[in-house]
Structures are given as structure tokens and as C-alpha cells.
Amino acid sequence: MADDEYGSYICPVSAIQNILTGKWKLSILWILSKNTLRFNELQRLLPDVSRGVLTQQLKELEHNKMVHREVYKEVPPKVEYSLTEIGESFIPVMTSIAEWGVAYLKELSNCDMTICIASKFNCPKCYEILLSADSKQD
Secondary structure, three states: OOOOHOOOOOOOHHHHHHOOOOOOOOHHHHHHHHOOOEEHHHHHHHHHHHHOHHHHHHHHHHHHOOEEEEEEEEOOEEEEEEOOHHHHOOOHHHEEEEEEEHHHHHHHHOOOHHHHHHHHOHHHHHHHHHHHHHHHHH
């Protein structure tokens, strides 16, 4: 986005909504908040995202100054992704979202989140709970 595009937003919520639009962006930011990673490492941690979608969402996050892409001049080429200073400043927001998610899932089910916390929130049970909650709302 050009600087004048940011000025066209009515409120800060619209701006952040535009930056975070994309199914995998919060997951990408959460993972990068823990480590600097290469593309293939990120893809291994997000097995349900296609290579093209991951590439596009990383480009958008880089464009929005949330992610830094470091290219090393070596053969084969090495590229690493990390959070920028702006991206790092978003970590407390993501932590709050995760805490809210834990409370939400506890309220929604009998799950005490033990499995989720132990597996760093990659628990299939929680995905099943969320899917069943979505189908009940339809």
C-alpha cells in the first residue's frame, strides 16, 4: 500500500483488517513470533496451506511491514522470514487473541485445553469442537 492508501481508512480497525485479511496471516505471524524461519520450515508448520497461498500471504505481510524477508546470496538461495519491529509490536495482541481463544474453547466444551497447550494449539479435538459449533450456528 502506498502512504496515501492508509489515509483512506475511516478507522484503525479497517486498516488492521486489511493487513490481516487472509486465512493464514495470524498463524504465520504467531509462528514467526517464536523463530526466524525459512519458507520450507514455515510450510511444514502449516501443512494445510498451499505453497502459492503461503507465498502470497508472506508477500502481503512483507508489503505491510509486518514481516521481513532476508535473502542470502548463496547457492542454493537462502531466504529467511522474521517479524519486523512493527510485527513484533503485534505479539501482545496475538497473545491476547490466543488467551481469548482458550477461554472461548473452554466455555464451548468440556475441554480443559491440556492437549492443546501441550501440543502448542495443534489439537484436532479443538478443530472438531469449532467445526461442530459452526454447524450449530447455521
